[in-house]
Amino acid sequence: MDFQSNATLDSCSDESAELALKYSRVLGHMPQTFGVAIRGLMSDYANGGGLSEGTLFQLRRLIKAPTLLASLYFGSKTFFPHLFRADAQKTPSDLIALYDPFCLAAVLSNIYLYKRCKRVCNKEEWRFIAEPLQRNLEIGVRLGSEYKPVGMGPGLMTSFVFYAFASFLAHDTPGFVDYRRHLKRNELDFDPHYELCHWGCTSVQIASNLLISLGFGVSAATSYFQGTSCDVKSIAAIPGPSQPFALIRRWLSSVHIKVGSGRMPGNEFGSMAAEQRSALLQDISETLENGSKYRWLERTKLDVNSLDMPDLIIPPDMLEDVRDAGMEDAGPEGEPVEAAH
Amino acid sequence: MRILIAEDEEVCGKLLQRILERYGECVVARNGQLAVEAFQEAFASGKRYDLVFLDIMMPVKNGQQVLNEIRDYEQENGVPLGGATKVIMTTALDDEENVFEAHVSGCCAYLVKPIDKNKVIQEVRALGFSV
Numbered sequence: 071m072d073f074q075s076n077a078t079l080d081s082c083s084d085e086s087a088e089l090a091l092k093y094s095r096v097l098g099h100m101p102q103t104f105g106v107a108i109r110g111l112m113s114d115y116a117n118g119g120g121l122s123e124g125t126l127f128q129l130r131r132l133i134k135a136p137t138l139l140a141s142l143y144f145g146s147k148t149f150f151p152h153l154f155r156a157d158a159q160k161t162p163s164d165l166i167a168l169y170d171p172f173c174l175a176a177v178l179s180n181i182y183l184y185k186r187c188k189r190v191c192n193k194e195e196w197r198f199i200a201e202p203l204q205r206n207l208e209i210g211v212r213l214g215s216e217y218k219p220v221g222m223g224p225g226l227m228t229s230f231v232f233y234a235f236a237s238f239l240a241h242d243t244p245g246f247v248d249y250r251r252h253l254k255r256n257e258l259d260f261d262p263h264y265e266l267c268h269w270g271c272t273s274v275q276i277a278s279n280l281l282i283s284l285g286f287g288v289s290a291a292t293s294y295f296q297g298t299s300c301d302v303k304s305i306a307a308i309p310g311p312s313q314p315f316a317l318i319r320r321w322l323s324s325v326h327i328k329v330g331s332g333r334m335p336g337n338e339f340g341s342m343a344a345e346q347r348s349a350l351l352q353d354i355s356e357t358l359e360n361g362s363k364y365r366w367l368e369r370t371k372l373d374v375n376s377l378d379m380p381d382l383i384i385p386p387d388m389l390e391d392v393r394d395a396g397m398e399d400a401g402p403e404g405e406p407v408e409a410a411h
Numbered sequence: 412m413r414i415l416i417a418e419d420e421e422v423c424g425k426l427l428q429r430i431l432e433r434y435g436e437c438v439v440a441r442n443g444q445l446a447v448e449a450f451q452e453a454f455a456s457g458k459r460y461d462l463v464f465l466d467i468m469m470p471v472k473n474g475q476q477v478l479n480e481i482r483d484y485e486q487e488n489g490v491p492l493g494g495a496t497k498v499i500m501t502t503a504l505d506d507e508e509n510v511f512e513a514h515v516s517g518c519c520a521y522l523v524k525p526i527d528k529n530k531v532i533q534e535v536r537a538l539g540f541s542v
Contacts, residue, residue, distance in 0.1 A: 095493050101514040102521075103507075135507040185515045189482075241491070371508060391508065 080266065090275035096237040097186055100283045104182055107132055108175045108285035115171035125171070126163075132178065133162045134385075136371035136392050141181040142166075143379055144366035149211055149222065156380045165382075172290075176226035179284050180207065184229075184367040187236035192243050198250050199239065203232035204362040206259075206322060209354050213321050214314070216342070216350050224314040227294060228322060231260055233280055234273035242269070259323060262299065274299045325354055412540060413453070414438070415460045417446035417477060418501070419469045423526055427464055427501075430528050434535070434542045435461070443472025447480050450496075454488065460496055462540065465518070467502045467509045474500055475509060478516045497538045501526065 080086060110125035121129070133139045139162055146165050147154045153168070154160075169177060184203070188196055210225030239246040245268055252264055262272040274295055281291040289311075297315025300308050305316045342350070357363075374384060374392045412435030418424035424439045431437050438453075438460075440446035446465070453460055463481065467474035478498055485495050500513045500521040510521050520534045535542050 092493065096491075098495075098517050099514075099519045101511070103510065104514075131507060132511075135511040137508060138511055182511075182514070186517075189515055189517070 086271045090271035091279055093237045093271060093276045094279035096240050103132060104178060105285040111171040111175040112287050121171060129166050136374040136388055138181055140369035140371060140373040141366050143382055144364040144369050145177055148208060148364050148366050154381060159381055159383055161383045172223045173226060176223055180229055183233045187233055190240045191236050195239050195243060195246060199232050199235050201361060203229045204367060205357055208357050208362055209325060210318050210322060212353055214318055220314040220317055224318045228318055230277035230280060231273045234276035237276055238269060412461045413458060415449055415463045418466045426526050430531050443469045443477045446477050450481055451484055463496055463498045465498055465500050467500055475512055478513060478518055482517050499534055
C-alpha cells in the first residue's frame with residue numbers, strides 16, 4: 071500500500087480523500103454481519119419507526135456472541151443506570167430495545183471498532199487512545215442525552231476520531247507518538263492541519279470512511295464530517311443534520327478545558343436549569359477524574375456470568391459456551407485470563 | 412495465486428481444493444499447527460500465500476489461534492496491515508462468538524458450511540481476486 075505525506079494537500083482534494091480511504095482500510099474488512107445489521111438499523115431509522123423484523127433477526131444473531139453481549143450489557147448500564155436493578159430482570163432483547171436504531175448502530179460499531187483497534191495497535195500506545203476515547207464517548211453521550219435536539223447518537227460517535235487515530239498508530243507508531251505529544255502540549259483534541267501535513271488526510275476524513283464502510287450510509291457520514299470538522303463559529307451556517315456533531319465537539323472542548331481545570335462552563339449548554347447543569351457537571355467531573363465506570367468496551371465473554379450480570383437472563387446455552395471457554399482460557403492457577411487479542 | 416487450505420475434514424478440504432485449484436496452487440494443512448508452519452515456511456521462502464481458508468474447529472490449534480498467529484507473524488515481519496494475507500474463515504452456522512472474534516483478529520470474510528462452490532467464488536472475488 072502506498073502511503074505518502076504531503077504538506078500541500080487539503081482535506082477536500084481527491085488525493086487526500088484517497089489517502090483517507092487507505093488509512094481507513096488499515097483497520098481491515100468490516101464484518102458482513104455488522105454491515106447488514108447496521109444498514110438495517112439505518113433504514114429503520116430513516117423510516118422513523120421501530121426495528122423491522124429483518125433487523126431484529128440480525129441483531130439477535132449478533133448478540134449471540136457473548137463478547138458482544140457483555141459489552142452491550144455494560145454499555146447499557148453506563149448509559150441508562152436508573153434502569154438496572156438486581157430485581158428487574160432483563161433479556162438480551164430488552165437491551166436492544168433501550169436504544170433508537172441510530173444509537174444502537176453507533177453502540178455496535180463502537181464495540182467492534184474498539185476491539186479491532188486494540189488488536190492491531192501497539193499495546194503501550196493504545197492506552198493513550200483508549201482512555202480518552204472512553205471518557206469522551208461517555209461524556210459525549212451524557213451531554214447529548216441531556217439536550218434532546220442533539221441526542222445520544224452524536225455523543226456515541228465522538229469516539230470515531232480516536233479509531234482514526236488508531237489507524238495512524240497502526241501504520242506509523244513513531245509519527246503517532248509525536249502527534250499525541252503535540253496534542254497534549256497544545257491542549258487540543260485533534261489537529262487537522264497537523265494530520266494533513268504528516269499523513270495527507272485528517273482523522274475526520276478517515277472516521278467518515280469508517281462510517282460508510284460500516285453501513286451508516288453516505289448521508290450520515292457527510293453530516294458527521296461537516297459537523298465534526300466545522301469551525302465552532304460557523305455552526306449556524308452548516309446544514310441542520312450536521313449541527314449536533316458540531317455542538318457535541320464544541321461542548322466537549324469546553325468541558326475538557328474548563329471542567330478539567332476546575333472552572334465551570336458558562337452558557338455553552340444553552341438554557342439549562344441550574345440544578346440540571348449542576349448534576350451534569352458533577353457526572354462529567356467524575357468521568358474526567360475516574361474514567362469509564364464499567365469499562366464497557368473492554369468487556370469480554372468472560373464477563374458473561376450471573377455474578378457480574380445479576381439482572382440479565384442469560385440463555386443457558388451461552389452460559390455453557392462461556393464456561394467452556396473460561397476453562398480453555400484459564401491460567402495455570404485456574405484463574406481466568408483475558409482472551410488473547 | 413497461492414492458496415492455503417486449513418481443514419481437518421477430508422471431504423471439505425478436497426472440495427475446497429477442487430474448487431480453487433483452477434485459480435492457483437493449493438496446499439492443504441490437516442490441522443492448525445501444520446497450517447501455521449506452512450504459512451511461516453512459505454513466508455520465509457518468499458512464496459507468501461495470497462489467500463488462506465481457515466476452518467474454525469480444528470485439532471491441535473483452532474482457526475482462531477491460527478489466525479492470531481498468522482497476524483502476529485505478519486506484524487513481526489513488517490507486513491503492513493493493508494497488505495496482510497487475505498483470510499476466509501469457514502464455520503458452522505451457530506458460531507457467532509467465533510465469527511466476531513475472527514473479524515476482530517482480522518479475517519476478511521467467513522463462509523458457513525456446507526461449502527458451496529458459488530459462494531466460495533463470490534467471496535474470493537469480493538476480496539479482489541480475479542477468479
